[in-house]
Amino acid sequence: MKKIEVCYSPALYPYYRNDEAIVVVSDILRATTAICAAFENGVKRIIPVAGLEEARAWKKKGFLVAAERDGIILDFADFGNSPFNFSPERVKGATIVYSTTNGTQAIEMAAQARGVAIGAFVNLSALAEWLIAEDSDVLVLCAGWKNRYNLEDSVFAGALASALTGSGHYNTSCDSTVAAIELWEIARKDLLGYMEKAAHRHRLKKLGLDDVMPYCNTIDSTRVIPLLKDRFLVEHRDYFSKNHKII
């Protein structure tokens, strides 16, 4: 029996850190959803960078760069972090450098763990099946919003925890996991509708960037599982899965 835990904020990571675990980074609106979309559409690899200066330096070297802060694409960048930015014609075969407000810092923070995977509603079942097969402890690291708790990442954490504990291979004695599962049980009845309660949904609306809401709250639109290997995110695609839904 392996354990699943949930960390609600990068600022809490030291208190949940488990280097024997696979860390699943979740930034539903929008970084980890967009990373899944990019691999689904054929990107070759993504280089996550936490800092903007580093992103700018990669741009000067000629790389494609996706970079946003507070939802807004930066002037030197080729992309923001809407999943719709990463269309096949723009990303197929490309290497992209990626820096976002919350998500890429969380990826960098977890780099010492046994594994780092990118999680979102769009790859939920594929990810859950792969994790169960890996037979490793799992820690969901919610990117949150500037180190504050957020609803969308927590609901996703609850969905994944529910799938893993439901498989019979995982248990938990972690209160944040218990609470996340409770939240998922409420939200799953109408996921997109439930997200009206999320503060970041309203930030995106004010910026005119909320066209992504249905996409980001669609479960299982892809089988890709982006994984951190050395400094790069690369694709693991579960081609051989029976493709049955876990959720």
Place this chain on the structure above:
Amino acid sequence: MKKIEVCYSPALYPYYRNDEAIVVVSDILRATTAICAAFENGVKRIIPVAGLEEARAWKKKGFLVAAERDGIILDFADFGNSPFNFSPERVKGATIVYSTTNGTQAIEMAAQARGVAIGAFVNLSALAEWLIAEDSDVLVLCAGWKNRYNLEDSVFAGALASALTGSGHYNTSCDSTVAAIELWEIARKDLLGYMEKAAHRHRLKKLGLDDVMPYCNTIDSTRVIPLLKDRFLVEHRDYFSKNHKII
């Protein structure tokens, strides 16, 4: 309209800090419940101290000292942090120095805020009525468990947030407050039964210290509202309330 927010861990306090707010510190199992019990039973004042060396120094000066770590009373202390320790015959008229694993650090951390109040299920309605009358922003600071999220403090935060937003005087756009209210709505149907899910409930059970569970999960057994004034916790008792239940 004032705002209510919930901070799930002392480690997240910098990201929620609002010095215009009254900070309600919550450590349901057991520090803030015990502090309410002590004032209900006639303690004159409580000196919260974060560090053990400081607690030991007060003891040498001849003060009564309550001190525990990981649930266990320390050898030099007169009391642990069970609410049952603070019986009228032991505490009436006394000044007590108090240091616990999580709760007293949270109190110290919030000392710069407009006000600091001690919250627990036992004083829920009195506290909610007083806060509404104060007409101030409210930040619930959950003491958690060694900086991790815990269930019992979050459920309490949800109960208080539900009372304040239900009054029409408060609103929130804080995701952790939304989630805490969801949790309270589930737990309120059988609060004591729900707490079987809490990790700390099982830590206390292993230590044979879980006799406090019914007391700590009883709503509105007292009208006292312990408040931090200078370095001391003193009692505000809402003698003039109509004493109607908010919850």
